[in-house]
Amino acid sequence: MKKTVGIIGAGIGGLMAGAFLAKEGWQVTVYEKAVTVGGSAGTYARKNRRFPTGATIAFGLEDRGLLDTLFQQLDIRISSDVLDHPMDVILEDRTISLYREPSLWKAELVRAFPERSDDVLDFWHELEQLSEAVFGVTATGVSLPIRRMVDLGKLPRHAVSHPGSMVRLARNSLRTVEDLLRVHHLETYEPFRQFLDAQLLDAAQIDCTKAALLPSSLALTIYRRGSFYVDKGIGQLSEALAERIKELGGDVRTASPVEILILEEKKWRIVTKRRSELFDTVINNSGVSFGEGTSHAEAEDFSWGAFRIDALLKETFRHSVLDGRPLPFAAQIVPDKKQTVLYTDGHGPVYVTFQPAYNRKNERIEDELMMTCSIHTQSEQWKSLSQETYLQKKKRVKEAMFEEIQRVFPVQKYISSSEAGTPVTYEKYLGKTEVGGFPLTVRNAILKPKSVHSSLSNFYIVGEQSFPGPGTLSSALSGYHAARAIMKDRK
Numbered sequence: 243m244k245k246t247v248g249i250i251g252a253g254i255g256g257l258m259a260g261a262f263l264a265k266e267g268w269q270v271t272v273y274e275k276a277v278t279v280g281g282s283a284g285t286y287a288r289k290n291r292r293f294p295t296g297a298t299i300a301f302g303l304e305d306r307g308l309l310d311t312l313f314q315q316l317d318i319r320i321s322s323d324v325l326d327h328p329m330d331v332i333l334e335d336r337t338i339s340l341y342r343e344p345s346l347w348k349a350e351l352v353r354a355f356p357e358r359s360d361d362v363l364d365f366w367h368e369l370e371q372l373s374e375a376v377f378g379v380t381a382t383g384v385s386l387p388i389r390r391m392v393d394l395g396k397l398p399r400h401a402v403s404h405p406g407s408m409v410r411l412a413r414n415s416l417r418t419v420e421d422l423l424r425v426h427h428l429e430t431y432e433p434f435r436q437f438l439d440a441q442l443l444d445a446a447q448i449d450c451t452k453a454a455l456l457p458s459s460l461a462l463t464i465y466r467r468g469s470f471y472v473d474k475g476i477g478q479l480s481e482a483l484a485e486r487i488k489e490l491g492g493d494v495r496t497a498s499p500v501e502i503l504i505l506e507e508k509k510w511r512i513v514t515k516r517r518s519e520l521f522d523t524v525i526n527n528s529g530v531s532f533g534e535g536t537s538h539a540e541a542e543d544f545s546w547g548a549f550r551i552d553a554l555l556k557e558t559f560r561h562s563v564l565d566g567r568p569l570p571f572a573a574q575i576v577p578d579k580k581q582t583v584l585y586t587d588g589h590g591p592v593y594v595t596f597q598p599a600y601n602r603k604n605e606r607i608e609d610e611l612m613m614t615c616s617i618h619t620q621s622e623q624w625k626s627l628s629q630e631t632y633l634q635k636k637k638r639v640k641e642a643m644f645e646e647i648q649r650v651f652p653v654q655k656y657i658s659s660s661e662a663g664t665p666v667t668y669e670k671y672l673g674k675t676e677v678g679g680f681p682l683t684v685r686n687a688i689l690k691p692k693s694v695h696s697s698l699s700n701f702y703i704v705g706e707q708s709f710p711g712p713g714t715l716s717s718a719l720s721g722y723h724a725a726r727a728i729m730k731d732r733k
């Protein structure tokens with residue numbers, strides 16, 4: 243008889259685990275609260291359009307990249323475009339354009355930071371060397387903390403053949419990004435610091451003072467490895483995984499929130515409104531707790547909430563306003579200091595993306611552009627407000643974000659519709675107010691990373707809260723690590 247696994251949450255981590263287990267002959271059942279799969283890297287439908295729920299840029303899809311390798315093993319083909327100019331970071335006094343091509347990027351560092359260009363180039367050189375070492379180790383499939391031999395992946399062989407890189411990693415393991423800034427006497431060079439802070443808040447959920455250097459080195463340099471617009475949106479990654487699970491005989495049940503989880507002898511019972519089923523093994527990818535030890539959400543660590551706006555623009559915006567200036571795929575706009583709302587109700591840069599619009603049936607709408615905007619916010623601030631205060635706060639943040647966007651991209655008269663969502667909206671649809679995982683501090687990333695194993699028997703925890711951390715690529719890797727551990731544990 244086939245071994246059975248119940249997966250709670252159809253985020254990219256849970257689906258990746260499910261697809262690998264289904265491929266190995268497990269009977270997989272995925273339970274998803276929302277009506278669509280993908281979690282914060284999925285889509286939702288409104289006004290006959292498909293909007294992203296959160297994530298927009300994919301990583302690891304380059305040939306033999308970390309995600310590409312997993313999809314190849316699952317015989318899944320993903321159609322995507324590499325982004326040559328993925329992002330502009332807009333500071334008060336300058337704009338930094340990220341480029342994939344290394345020589346363009348080096349020239350951009352010199353252009354954007356002329357006051358300290360030599361030190362900035364040296365800093366970047368060291369960051370890239372570290373990033374190479376971190377990438378090499380990540381590609382071995384190591385899953386921290388090491389609880390079983392299987393978590394080592396191919397690390398031992400890699401360590402023997404790359405002793406220099408292992409020494410470099412050990413030497414830098416407890417350092418923060420600020421420590422590296424200090425080495426290059428850049429810690430008080432504000433423009434460069436602001437640029438790093440903007441990048442790190444999205445990638446590591448924390449600024450350079452506390453961001454662990456090792457994972458940050460990979461996050462800050464990843465655009466040279468490749469960042470991608472997935473054809474028809476990043477939600478296609480999860481949809482492809484869900485399809486694969488079904489092709490392999492599994493079941494993906496949307497609109498099926500899990501309500502209760504019970505350990506009965508050696509099996510797990512998953513209870514939803516309509517069903518009650520027993521499984522040999524359970525994976526929790528939901529990021530919410532179903533009782534002690536069932537989720538890393540029980541840890542006291544802080545995570546951010548997100549405030550988002552989705553808008554539709556007339557495609558003419560691209561041609562009429564920018565005067566031939568290339569429109570980056572995304573922009574991070576560091577708010578004007580006078581914009582106090584975005585320093586109290588929101589936090590960090592306003593993140594904007596421009597992408598093609600699709601309708602519910604995934605057909606391209608030629609004369610439309612989709613603009614997604616988001617900012618970090620403390621989810622606690624949005625809970626327990628009266629309806630009136632909540633709506634006022636939502637309006638205030640939305641207007642302040644639009645003001646900042648308008649300053650850089652004059653979109654106002656091209657907007658045909660827009661809608662905002664808060665941490666409360668996330669809770670309604672995805673069951674949690676906090677999204678994006680724990681900040682990658684030295685403690686969270688190196689000293690006490692959160693395992694895919696749990697203290698409960700035949701119970702695993704995957705997603706952005708488990709090692710290696712936030713983002714679609716990391717969540718997907720945690721799903722793969724859990725599947726590999728389960729196959730070994732239940733042999």
Ligand SMILES: Cc1cc2nc3c(=O)[nH]c(=O)nc-3n(C[C@H](O)[C@H](O)[C@H](O)COP(=O)(O)OP(=O)(O)OC[C@H]3O[C@@H](n4cnc5c(N)ncnc54)[C@H](O)[C@@H]3O)c2cc1C
Pocket residue numbers: 250251252253254255256273274275276279280281282283295296297298299300301498499500501527528529530548550616671672673674677678679704705706707712713714715717718
């Ligand atoms: C605004 C925003 C922008 C982002 N941008 C990017 C980006 O550009 N690139 C990038 O790589 N990453 C980005 N991220 C991060 C990325 O989206 C997440 O880290 C990743 O998608 C998390 O995946 P996950 O597997 O942990 O699951 P999640 O996406 O958290 O999914 C968990 C799933 O569990 C379901 N669930 C909850 N409760 C229950 C229940 N009781 N029963 C059943 N199911 C339940 C939820 O509905 C959800 O579908 C962004 C995140 C946000 C919020």
